[in-house]
Amino acid sequence: MAQIRVAFLGPAGSFSHEAALQLYGPSAAEFVPCVSFAVAFSAVQRKTAHCAVIPFENSTNGSVVQTLDLLADHGNLYSDIVVHDEHYLAVHHCLLAHKNAAVQQGPDSSYRSITKLYTHPQAWGQCEQFLSRYYKGVERQDVSSTSKAAEIVSRDATGQSAAIASRFAADHYGTSILEANIEDKHENTTRFLVLRNLESMRTDGAAGLPETDNNTMASHIEISPPSQKQKVLIAFTINHSSPGALADALLTFKTHGMNLTSINSRPSLVRAWQYIFFVECEAISHAHFDDVAEKMLQGLRNVTESCRNLGNWRDRLLAG
Amino acid sequence: MAQIRVAFLGPAGSFSHEAALQLYGPSAAEFVPCVSFAVAFSAVQRKTAHCAVIPFENSTNGSVVQTLDLLADHGNLYSDIVVHDEHYLAVHHCLLAHKNAAVQQGPDSSYRSITKLYTHPQAWGQCEQFLSRYYKGVERQDVSSTSKAAEIVSRDATGQSAAIASRFAADHYGTSILEANIEDKHENTTRFLVLRNLESMRTDGAAGLPETDNNTMASHIEISPPSQKQKVLIAFTINHSSPGALADALLTFKTHGMNLTSINSRPSLVRAWQYIFFVECEAISHAHFDDVAEKMLQGLRNVTESCRNLGNWRDRLLAG
Known part of the structure; x- marks a missing residue:
């Protein structure tokens, strides 16, 4: 079968990337990082991607309003887009720093050397207890994604900056993990939607997207009977x-x-x-x-x- | 009548401050800036403030989820808090600079002298058309509030920095207004809730909060008949x-x-x-x-x- 193209909110190493990989496996698909949700929506609408994997809601933070606003389709730009599937991804945040950074641990378990934190705005809220305990008053810089934050600190060998991002991002950018699972709610999960083009689904038939049930990466499907709902x-x-x-x-x-x-x-x-x-x-x-x-x-x-x-x-x- | 204490999300010069002043007037109340919504909620619950003026929803951006999450009262911290009133505030952004800055207007209506812009992250998105037309490529510095941005440029007599903030913030910090109403959507409005302590309302009776209808600042009430709803x-x-x-x-x-x-x-x-x-x-x-x-x-x-x-x-x- 020809490789399918899966759009996701980049950069590489994002939670969306991880969800897309869990759904379609590393070999059967080409993963296309997009700079915004709107670009991912456009890719499906224009059929330059077979599908897009888009976060819809988080069990702690609630709905992703940018996704709702694109689904609202105020400009009538995405008239062929429909939801085709969903996927639940456990979200664990880690505190990352440059792999060679000589970070200095303080008596209260904070890393004293850190003067600036980077992450996506939504992640601050998901780690509020950890941050208010150990990093109260430390400068926070919003960036466009948690993976972008990981990339930034992977280039800062001073060890003065740290990122809140996933273990997947730490692996991707080769950073150290100072603390794992710093999220307030450990059962924190994000639900992703798989968006497809309705017209392509009608015309592609069997040549379309593989069913994720049959995918070797989708092990969560194989261990439990699928819901009938x-x-x-x-x-x-x-x-x-x-x-x-x-x-x-x-x-x-x-x-x-x-x-x-x-x-x-x-x-x-x-x-x-x-x-x-x-x-x-x-x-x-x-x-x-x-x-x-x-x-x-x-x-x-x-x-x-x-x-x-x-x-x-x-x-x-x-x-x- | 003794002065009432009105809690709002600070610093001084914020949209919440403006809403609070419109509701209660400059002389009858003492305005108490709070560092977070949670602090404002606590002030009402503990009766250190008579009321709090809290943003609830914006006509473009939707609900303020932090406010909803505090009203949800997951920790049972705010059991006496009730909504007592609402107030609509038109949100207009202006470009501000130091009052003595010799800003130099370029041929394309941008101010050439400006090399750095300050505002709250949400305001960039609300002024995108203006910024991409006149200030493309100019350095942007996120700060914690639009009023903080106004305060920063009020201290920079070089005129090289400008803030995006309200006319109210410009008045408060004594800055010049280079351009008014630079927001993309001119009908942008925020709805505020006035929170009170239910127990105080029961015990204070007539000695409680003055009705905003009777307030001289609440001119929007006087020109239209009040809704019966x-x-x-x-x-x-x-x-x-x-x-x-x-x-x-x-x-x-x-x-x-x-x-x-x-x-x-x-x-x-x-x-x-x-x-x-x-x-x-x-x-x-x-x-x-x-x-x-x-x-x-x-x-x-x-x-x-x-x-x-x-x-x-x-x-x-x-x-x-």
Whole structure:
């Protein structure tokens, strides 16, 4: 089979890279680092990548709003993008420094030499207990990704800078690990979505993306029976001047036997204080799933201003 | 009347400071800058401040998740805190420099003398069009707040540095305004909540916080008739293993004649992939509001795992 191209938020060594590798294995795919989520979305929309692996939510920090805003597709740029699968990745943060840095440990278990910390803004929040205990008042520099932070400190032999990033990034950039598992919640997990191009899925048929179930790297699938639950993601807007419109839309899911599992809202950017809602729901039974989902969408179209089916996929949580 | 103490996210000159001043006026209150939202919450809980003015959502950027996470009160630290009022503040960014700086305007409307820009990371994104047109390639230094940026340039008489901050910060630190309203979206607005201590409200009675309606600074209230709508904020968790539990909870609002106006979810931090939901709703009529709200809460307690009334207040949007 020809190599597939998998887009992810780079640089190399990112959590997205790790998730993509777990899903598709090192040999069957070419991994394409992207400078932003928008570039990864574009790659799938323009079919320069077969799929993109994009973080959707973290068990501690909640939703990734940049992903929601791209799925909202305010500019109508990603009309063919749908969610095809999901993947759960355990997120452990480590404190990294240059491999030769002579870091000096203080009496309180902090490394005294460190005067500047680098990481992605979301990671500060995930390591707040560790940071407030040992690195209170130390300068923090936001960077675009945890792997970028690892790369920066891999070039600073003074040992004055440290990065919060993964063991995967430490291996990738050859840094030392000063402390492992510094995250507040050790069960911290990020859920990634696999995005595909709906049109390619229709035309490629069997020549499309390999099922991740069959992939040797996806060992988490093999040890547990796969869940029978099927998830759907719907984005909709309502007429905000109509009282009860949101309740009516949400009631539609129940009417069609779908269980609401999560709700997110983001500014619609059409008018201030109006929102686009993202609802994930699941069917208890897999039987006639497509029929049920289609009828539910018809029902939703009657009570919403706009409504988009962002795809359906098998729940991977119970299989983890 | 004795001065009230109003906590806000500092330093002085911040958008929160501006919102607090608009609400309570310069003379009737003492304004207490806090280093974090958590410190402002604590001040209200411990009654060292009468109230706190806290950003809740921005019309472009969406919810302020730090505020939601404090309202979720995972550690049961803020059990007496309730929302008492809301306030909408237009967010405009300006380019500031030292008041005596001999800034030299170039032919393309940029100020040639400026070699370094300072602001909060979020503000770069809000002024991207202006910056990429006139200040492409100019060094950018992230700082912890826009008001901090204003303070930095107020001390640089060379005129080589400029800050992106509010007109309020420019006035506060006595800087020049080189350009006003440089933000990409001119209708950008932040909604603030006024938090109070429920116990103090019960015991203080008339000696408590002055009604902002009567305040001379709250001119936005005087020019428009106040809205009759009353808002309620409820936080609840559900039994995630019970299908339909979320739909049942949301249906309860409709059953009691409340219109859902916004829904947010944040990780419950009890178990991964379980959420605490924040629902704002409003009654169309003010009549018997307390009775209706109380009955709705009783209904919610029957279908939720936990449920907290985070307060009710008058909708200020239509009065703006």
